[in-house]
Amino acid sequence: MEQAKLNTGYVITPLADALGAEVTGLDLAQPILPETIAEMKRAIATYGVLCFRKQSLTEAQQIEFSKLWGPLEDFPEEDKTVSAPSVYHVANVSADGQSLPETDFRVIFQKVNARWHTDSSYRYVPAYVSLLYGIEVMPKGAPGGRTGFSNMIAAYAALPNDLKDEIEPLHMVHTYEFGRRLFPELPPLTKFEKEAVPPVSHPLVRVHPDRNYERSLYLTANAGNEISGLPLDEARALHRRLVDHISQPQFTYFHEWEKGDLVVWDNRTMLHKAEAYDMSTYRRVFRRTTVAGDGPVLGPYSHAVINKVRPR
Template sequence: MLHTRPLSDVIGLEIRDLDLSKPVDDATFAAIEDALNRHSLLLFRGQTLTNHQHVEFSRRFGSLMTHVLKQYLTTDLPEIYVLSNVVEAGKPKGNHKEGWNWHSDLSYVENPSLGSVLYAVEVPPVGADTLFASMHAAWDALPTETKARIRHLKAVHSYAGYYDKYFPDRPPLTAEQKAATPDVVHPVVRTHPVTGRLSLYVGQDIVKEIQGLPAEEGAALLAELNAHAIDDAFSYRHVWRQGDLIVWDNRCTMHKATPYDDAAYRRVMHRTTVAGDRPF
């Protein structure tokens, strides 16, 4: 039996007294997977994981994806995407100022991520919290008429558009990176493949437009849905400690990184990304 405590009323569960550096038996992992499907986010505090242990645990959820920005795959394992402000020998150790908008990881690919597994290697003493929002709760709270309006709409997710907006000071995406991330179309409301629950599937900036709507109307609707989705009533703020590991379900959550004093403090986070299925 798992020892747990809820993190908020709508999203998140802390799983206590489990050392992920040791083998996790099948029954325990089945309980972890069930908890993820029901609570959308799991927290494991006080972990001391090697890169291999991080990857091995992540693989229990499914095959792992490799990020298109290969310059930030700086560990000994390409499955680990590094988020960091640290520069070593003149080269960034990881991607800095990534994810400072509300999004679902890799929503911009044909088969987006099932989930992400983020491990806190080094964290600032203040700042750099991560906000998470339940898209199940956001959908449930929508007015009936809004649900009917958006139930079968589809939206265009664009990594190139997001990258150009957020990183104008960086080299542009290469032809190879653009070819690997063409614009894709996903439903605005998606069905969880395990639980059958509905959730919003939107995002700030990564979602370029809603198909079939005039540009101005579509932009207004996206702004309305995004503002609704990130309401405090559906959200949880995580204050990181070194050794925290969080697993979240990208099929029914959004998240956002927050700023910190990057001139005074170091931050090193290791993320693995679990492959998923095409949204429906």
């Protein structure tokens, strides 16, 4: 694959055929020009995932770089893995560096993320991009611990036409509470959390006006199986079929972390998941910030696009 050398001296190199690119030669701890951010936004629309190598970022520097992409989300948790309202401590250790047992709910929350999902799909306006910074990563050669990504535009395009027709009018329920269904040992949602993020419904086929009305799948494997008005057994079967489809290698890329990687991904068109690893042996510490989306998910029958959607 050819490298694309940009006018500020950094280089973008594709990582895999399915998605992803590596950015080298850019220090994110330094001031970033507006035209550089504009180029990064174009690149994320093209590649879906960007990896900025060899970064050394404080929490404040990560926040400042993240804000260049747009307004940050605050997380709904009151007292769990959050070190600041817009910063998520993604780790199997405590915020002060103490190893945690696998029974600790902060570790169990990480297991919820081991299924394909897109961040903040439980919100009426889901996230735009997420930024995950590697502080402690798996040793070279250790099994697991990668982050997988799946390209929902490519996955949708590869569906048979009869399945495209079947899912076009459907919506899926997304709920922040679903992690408790997967792991009942987690503490119940607080009153604040229930009011902050009630269940929402999004189109199963997402239409992207900023991509010439291109379509993608929009689902998660860590949401519920409730799909429109389908009987639960039919919804589960359809959900299982779609999850199996998006898991195929031709749609995916698994990122092997190096310390200092900052990985940014587009939640509108990519799913991601944390690969399982031996939590009792290895420490894995990341810091995540998330940029809010600019509107609700649009589907083929949304008023804003119903007369403008290009043919499949």
